[in-house]
Structure formats: C-alpha cells, structure tokens
Amino acid sequence: MPITTTRRRLLAGSVATLALPAFARAQGAVKPRLTAISQWSAGSDGAAITALGKKFEEKGGVWQHSPVPGFTTEMMNKLRAQIMAGDPPACSQLKGPEIAAWSKIAPTVDLDAVVAAAGYEKVVAPDLAKLHKPGGKWIALPLQIYSTNMLFLSKRAMDKAKADKIPLTWADFNDLAEKMKSGGVAFPIANGGTRPDDGQKFEAALAGISPLAYRAAIMNLEKKALEGPEIKAAFAQVRKIADWMDPNVGAQHFSTNLKRFVDGDMGMMIMGGWAQGVLRNAGFKFEDFTIAPGPSDNGKPVFLLNADAFIFWQRKEPDLQAGQTLMAQLVMDPAIQTMYSQITGSIPVRTDVDLSGEGWSEGQRTTAAALKNAIASNQAVLSMAHNMAQENGMTAAMIDVITEYVKNKTIKPEQAATRLAEAVEGAR
Amino acid sequence: MSNAAAIRPGRPALPEWVRRLPEYLTIWVPLLLSAAHLVSFSLWTIWISFTPSTLIPVTGWVGLRNYTAVAASRNWQIAFDNLLLFGCAFVVLSAATGLILAILLDQRIRGENVLRSIFLYPLAVSFVVTGTVWSWLLNPGLGIQKLVHDLGWTSFRFDWLIDRDMAIWTIVIAAIWQSSGFAMALFLAGLRSVDADIIKAAQIDGAGPVRIYRRIILPSLWPITITVVVIQLQFAISTFDLVRALTNGGPGIATQLPALVVYDLMFQRSLLGRGAAAAVLMLLILLAVLLPYAAWRYLQRRRAAHA
Numbered sequence: 025m026p027i028t029t030t031r032r033r034l035l036a037g038s039v040a041t042l043a044l045p046a047f048a049r050a051q052g053a054v055k056p057r058l059t060a061i062s063q064w065s066a067g068s069d070g071a072a073i074t075a076l077g078k079k080f081e082e083k084g085g086v087w088q089h090s091p092v093p094g095f096t097t098e099m100m101n102k103l104r105a106q107i108m109a110g111d112p113p114a115c116s117q118l119k120g121p122e123i124a125a126w127s128k129i130a131p132t133v134d135l136d137a138v139v140a141a142a143g144y145e146k147v148v149a150p151d152l153a154k155l156h157k158p159g160g161k162w163i164a165l166p167l168q169i170y171s172t173n174m175l176f177l178s179k180r181a182m183d184k185a186k187a188d189k190i191p192l193t194w195a196d197f198n199d200l201a202e203k204m205k206s207g208g209v210a211f212p213i214a215n216g217g218t219r220p221d222d223g224q225k226f227e228a229a230l231a232g233i234s235p236l237a238y239r240a241a242i243m244n245l246e247k248k249a250l251e252g253p254e255i256k257a258a259f260a261q262v263r264k265i266a267d268w269m270d271p272n273v274g275a276q277h278f279s280t281n282l283k284r285f286v287d288g289d290m291g292m293m294i295m296g297g298w299a300q301g302v303l304r305n306a307g308f309k310f311e312d313f314t315i316a317p318g319p320s321d322n323g324k325p326v327f328l329l330n331a332d333a334f335i336f337w338q339r340k341e342p343d344l345q346a347g348q349t350l351m352a353q354l355v356m357d358p359a360i361q362t363m364y365s366q367i368t369g370s371i372p373v374r375t376d377v378d379l380s381g382e383g384w385s386e387g388q389r390t391t392a393a394a395l396k397n398a399i400a401s402n403q404a405v406l407s408m409a410h411n412m413a414q415e416n417g418m419t420a421a422m423i424d425v426i427t428e429y430v431k432n433k434t435i436k437p438e439q440a441a442t443r444l445a446e447a448v449e450g451a452r
Numbered sequence: 453m454s455n456a457a458a459i460r461p462g463r464p465a466l467p468e469w470v471r472r473l474p475e476y477l478t479i480w481v482p483l484l485l486s487a488a489h490l491v492s493f494s495l496w497t498i499w500i501s502f503t504p505s506t507l508i509p510v511t512g513w514v515g516l517r518n519y520t521a522v523a524a525s526r527n528w529q530i531a532f533d534n535l536l537l538f539g540c541a542f543v544v545l546s547a548a549t550g551l552i553l554a555i556l557l558d559q560r561i562r563g564e565n566v567l568r569s570i571f572l573y574p575l576a577v578s579f580v581v582t583g584t585v586w587s588w589l590l591n592p593g594l595g596i597q598k599l600v601h602d603l604g605w606t607s608f609r610f611d612w613l614i615d616r617d618m619a620i621w622t623i624v625i626a627a628i629w630q631s632s633g634f635a636m637a638l639f640l641a642g643l644r645s646v647d648a649d650i651i652k653a654a655q656i657d658g659a660g661p662v663r664i665y666r667r668i669i670l671p672s673l674w675p676i677t678i679t680v681v682v683i684q685l686q687f688a689i690s691t692f693d694l695v696r697a698l699t700n701g702g703p704g705i706a707t708q709l710p711a712l713v714v715y716d717l718m719f720q721r722s723l724l725g726r727g728a729a730a731a732v733l734m735l736l737i738l739l740a741v742l743l744p745y746a747a748w749r750y751l752q753r754r755r756a757a758h759a
Contacts, residue, residue: 097720272593275702417721431704
C-alpha cells in the first residue's frame with residue numbers, strides 16, 4: 025500500500041512537471057501560431073504568401089502554411105478532410121459563396137471585434153463585404169481583388185497591326201483582331217483552354233454586352249434572362265474569340281503562351297489581373313504589354329470581380345487563437361495589402377489605398393479606377409468562372425456547356441444558350 | 453532415443469495448426485482486412501448515394517434522385533458512350549496486338565528475351581507518364597505532326613488530340629501502347645503451353661505452320677483470351693489517370709469517362725451524393741462484366757470436375 029502511494033505521487037509529480045511549461049505558456053504571453061492552407065504554392069502567388077508569412081514571423085508568430093497546388097478545389101479537398109477529421113486549419117483560403125456554404129459545416133471565428141477595431145468595414149465595397157459575413161458576422165476577410173476581364177494587349181502585336189487605340193467595345197475588339205490578323209499576327213487571341221479560361225471568355229463577353237443581363241442570368245439565375253438574346257450574342261462573341269485562338273491550344277494553361285504573346289505572335293488576352301504578376305514573374309517588362317478594362321459595349325467599364333479571402337476556423341488552442349487575431353490584423357493592414365498586391369498584380373481590397381506611388385503598375389491603377397467607376401455605375405459584377413457568382417456545382421454545370429461550345433465549332437450560339445439554361449435547371 | 457532423433461532430427465512435434473499458422477496469418481489476415489475495407493466502403497458509398505450529401509456526408513434520404521440527376525447529365529452520357537467505344541476498341545485491339553506480338557516472338561528468334569522486355573516495359577510505366585508523353589507526341593504543334601511537317605510533308609495532318617470526334621482514339625492508342633505487352637506475355641505463356649506432341653503429330657501429317665496455328669494452337673488459346681479480355685475490360689472501365697494526363701476529358705468534355713465523372717462530381721463540384729451515385733453505376737458496369745466471367749469460370753470448373 026505505501027508503495028502504491030509513492031508510485032502514484034511520483035506519477036502525479038512528473039505529470040505536473042511535464043504539464044507546467046504548457047500551463048505557463050497558456051497563462052502568459054502565448055506565441056501566436058497559424059496553421060493555414062491555400063492553393064498558392066509557386067510563382068507570384070507563392071512569393072506573395074511567403075512574404076505575408078515573413079511579416080507574420082516578424083510580429084513574433086509561428087507561420088505554418090501548407091500549400092495545396094492546383095485549382096482551388098484541390099485545396100478544398102484537403103480542407104474537407106481536415107474538417108471531417110475535426111482538425112481544421114486555423115485559417116484557410118476560401119472565397120465567394122463558398123464561404124457561406126462551408127461555414128455551415130464547421131464553426132468559424134467571429135471576427136466582428138477585430139474588424140470593428142480596424143475600421144475595416146468602411147473601406148470595403150459593400151457587395152464584397154456581404155460575401156464575407158454570411159450570417160451577419162464577419163467570418164472571413166478578403167485579401168486582394170482581381171478583375172477577371174482585363175484586356176492584355178501585346179505591344180509588338182499592336183505595332184504589327186499599326187494600331188494604338190485600346191478597344192473599348194466588342195466591335196472595336198473585333199476590328200483590332202482582324203487588323204492584327206491581316207498585319208501578320210498569327211493568332212490575335214492568346215488565351216489558354218482550361219475550364220476557367222473558357223468560362224472567362226464567356227463571362228467577359230456577356231458582361232461586356234450587358235452587365236444587367238449578366239447580373240440577372242448568371243448571378244440571379246433568372247430563367248427569362250438565361251433565355252434572353254444577350255446570352256446568344258455572348259456565345260456568338262465567344263465563337264469569334266475561339267476562332268482567333270491557336271487551334272492547338274487544347275486544354276493548355278494561359279501562361280504557356282505568354283512568350284508568344286509578348287513576341288507579337290499572339291495579340292490579345294482576356295485574363296485576370298494575375299496575368300500581370302505571372303508576366304512580371306516570368307521576366308517580361310511593363311513596356312511589353314498594355315492592360316485595359318475588358319470591352320464594354322456601353323462605354324463604361326465593367327468589372328468582373330474576383331476576390332481572394334481567408335476564412336478562420338474555430339480552434340481551442342490559445343496560440344492558434346492569438347495567431348488568428350494577428351493574421352486578421354495583418355490581412356486588413358493597408359501596408360500588407362500593398363505589399364501583397366504589388367507582388368501578385370492584384371489591387372487592394374481597401375478602397376483607401378493610394379496607387380499613385382512607386383511599385384504600382386499602370387495596369388493596376390487602371391484596374392482600381394475601373395473598379396471605382398464600375399461600382400459607381402453599378403457595373404461591378406461577380407465572376408462566374410472563378411466561383412464568385414455561384415457555388416462550385418452550379419459554376420461547373422455552366423462551364424461544361426461553355427467549354428464544350430468553345431471546343432466544338434458545330435454548336436450554334438442558339439443551341440449553346442438553350443443548353444446553358446438546361447444545365448442551370450439541372451444543377452439547381 | 454537415438455532412433456527417435458534419427459526420425460525427427462532435432463525438432464519437437466508441433467500440432468498441424470501451429471505449423472501452418474504463418475500460412476494462415478499471411479493469407480487470411482490481409483484477405484479479411486481487404487474484404488472488410490472493400491465491402492464496408494462499398495456499402496458506405498451506396499448509402500451516401502441515397503443521401504442529399506454535398507460538401508460532407510450527411511444523413512437523409514433522397515431516393516433515386518442522385519441517380520436520375522447523374523444519368524440525365526450530359527457528362528455522364530458522353531462518358532458512357534465513350535466507355536462503350538473505348539472499352540471495345542481497346543480490348544479488341546490490345547488483345548490482337550498482344551497476340552500478334554506473341555506469335556512473332558514464338559518463332560524461336562534470337563534476342564527473344566530482349567524483345568520481350570522491350571514490349572513489356574510500358575507496363576512498368578505509370579499511366580500518368582504514359583498520358584503526359586503521348587499528350588506531347590500527339591499534340592499537333594509539338595509532336596508527330598510537327599515532325600512530319602518539319603520533314604517537308606506540310607499537308608500531313610494528325611490532330612486527333614484536339615479533334616473532339618477523334619480524341620477518344622488517342623486514349624485508345626496510348627492504352628494499347630501501355631498494355632498490349634501484358635496481353636503478349638499471357639498469350640506467349642499460352643502458346644508455349646500447347647502440347648508439343650500434338651504439334652509434332654500435325655507436322656508429320658503434313659500441316660503447314662499457318663494451318664497449325666489456325667487449327668490447333670489458336671483454338672487452345674481461348675481460355676487465355678477470355679482472361680485477357682476480362683482483365684483489360686475492368687482496366688478500361690476504371691481508366692482514370694491515363695485520361696486525366698492525356699486529355700483531361702477534353703477537348704471540352706469530349707473524352708469524359710465514368711471514373712473522371714465520379715472524381716469531378718465528388719472532388720471538383722463537391723456533390724458527394726451524386727458522385728457516389730456515379731460510382732455505384734460504375735460498380736454495376738463492372739459487375740456486368742465480372743459476374744458472367746465468374747459464372748463461366750464456375751461452369752468450367754464443374755465440367756472439369758465431372759470429366
């Protein structure tokens with residue numbers, strides 16, 4: 025009996041000794057730690073998040089970022105697995121309507137206090153803010169904004185076409201493509217052929233033809249708008265774009281063709297602002313290309329909004345909680361947003377960041393101005409191809425129709441419009 | 453004492469079951485574990501296919517709604533048509549290629565071992581590698597077409613990879629390249645196991661080599677042919693990595709296959725219920741191939757036992 029007691033005491037004592045440091049950590053100043061997952065692994069995206077991690081470490085935090093390369097959906101598979109295992113990351117990339125959908129399957133962090141302390145709500149576009157507070161509370165923070173319908177013009181291709189005017193409408197765009205073709209540019213369009221790329225061609229066409237129709241058909245899924253004449257016109261424009269592309273493009277990524285684009289072998293590219301980051305990261309200069317808002321038939325810029333964001337998942341560990349607060353403060357910080365956007369080519373979420381200084385490109389200033397104008401004229405809409413307008417299942421159903429149409433030249437615009445309406449019905 | 457030691461040198465007698473314990477352990481434990489995994493996960497998938505699960509598995513009952521949604525989708529219909537075409541073309545052509553290679557190798561030629569290794573080698577390559585390599589070879593701007601153009605024959609066209617009607621054939625080509633060596637190995641074993649006495653007897657009777665192959669050797673190969681066909685068919689039905697690397701279902705959605713649809717629904721669209729329904733449909737297609745094969749094997753064994 026006395027022996028047992030001694031043993032028990034010994035055991036209790038050693039447990040206390042072992043537990044003491046952890047207890048002390050929890051009581052005193054914890055070292056903030058952040059477990060994060062995102063799809064940003066390489067290129068300008070990878071460089072930007074690594075820079076963010078450095079800032080996090082400078083503030084005394086422990087940065088544990090696990091990138092999952094590929095499309096956002098690949099990252100989501102890891103996120104799903106972690107949530108189901110009861111071990112979500114403290115913070116993960118997620119955006120658009122997916123924030124609302126995913127917040128239903130696991131508890132998230134209420135960021136209202138941190139956001140209020142930073143006065144962030146005043147400097148975020150209201151439509152965008154809404155996506156990040158699905159239940160009325162901030163649970164996610166937007167990090168950077170892209171427009172998915174920026175028009176990239178190759179300087180050398182413009183020279184070949186003897187053109188210097190930036191096309192404003194789709195008619196201008198089509199004229200310029202013809203001029204490039206006759207001026208010796210082998211392929212006036214430099215886009216790739218991945219699914220989101222094909223989706224972007226369509227959304228740029230439709231929003232440029234009529235932002236109202238885009239809002240009704242793609243964002244609100246109104247049946248009448250989906251069967252409207254604008255959809256057919258948009259498909260007809262997409263066919264023109266497809267015909268000016270290199271037929272061998274297949275399912276290539278747009279970055280495969282960047283060199284041919286800069287060399288003037290290809291002329292124009294309808295791509296998100298991130299292409300600027302990719303071009304710069306590949307060693308090309310600002311003098312090689314021009315960036316302008318995508319064609320808009322009513323003359324006022326249309327902004328197809330895509331915003332990357334971080335969502336914060338509830339964790340019990342005090343160090344992770346401290347890390348979440350620190351991360352939220354960093355993401356809202358104008359200096360951090362400036363640093364991030366200057367690496368990736370995006371524009372900051374904060375509307376009060378001044379882009380006139382050094383480090384910003386003409387393209388970024390144009391994009392920021394386009395966003396301001398588009399919001400004023402109610403022409404800022406959410407991107408379908410990049411999962412901002414609808415959840416994944418609906419987006420994928422739409423892109424099925426679009427990507428098949430881009431690659432199959434025997435499908436008529438009318439047929440494609442009917443199929444799109446059917447696909448939306450099927451995915452509802 | 454010394455007598456007993458001579459009969460059982462140095463080893464005490466062990467009961468039969470203890471002596472065979474390692475055998476039982478190596479056979480039954482893995483077998484039961486894998487069967488439990490297979491069965492439990494299959495049942496779980498079947499259950500999920502009747503629930504309204506989307507992002508994560510949830511309980512609930514939606515009846516056959518997931519099945520009707522999958523069956524009505526264009527993706528699945530294209531995938532199913534492609535599977536019929538790909539399955540038939542791939543099985544017939546790879547078996548034929550394998551048989552021809554086996555017959556040629558069977559001529560007691562010099563360097564048979566080297567040639568056999570070369571033809572079997574693609575089987576050792578991962579499907580992703582096969583798909584990627586062929587996607588370069590078949591890309592008109594990079595591969596075979598460009599080579600022939602550069603040689604001066606500029607009217608030559610070989611652009612199946614980007615032609616949505618022909619793209620499925622590029623998968624057939626790559627799959628045959630990969631697995632006809634396997635068919636060859638099986639057929640070669642079959643050819644070598646034909647009784648030499650029968651062949652000698654036929655030769656004495658004055659039969660030429662063509663006639664010997666046609667009337668004696670090939671008919672005796674048909675059990676092996678069935679094995680080859682069934683193995684290749686189940687490979688065809690579950691093809692995934694090859695297509696993903698070669699065309700990724702493109703151009704557009706022209707080369708969708710059922711396994712791609714399942715992956716797409718589950719992991720790209722976050723529609724777990726529909727993905728599970730598609731997976732169960734795939735299982736049914738597999739059973740449609742495997743059950744008749746099992747029945748045939750059973751009948752054969754019974755006939756052999758009675759004979």
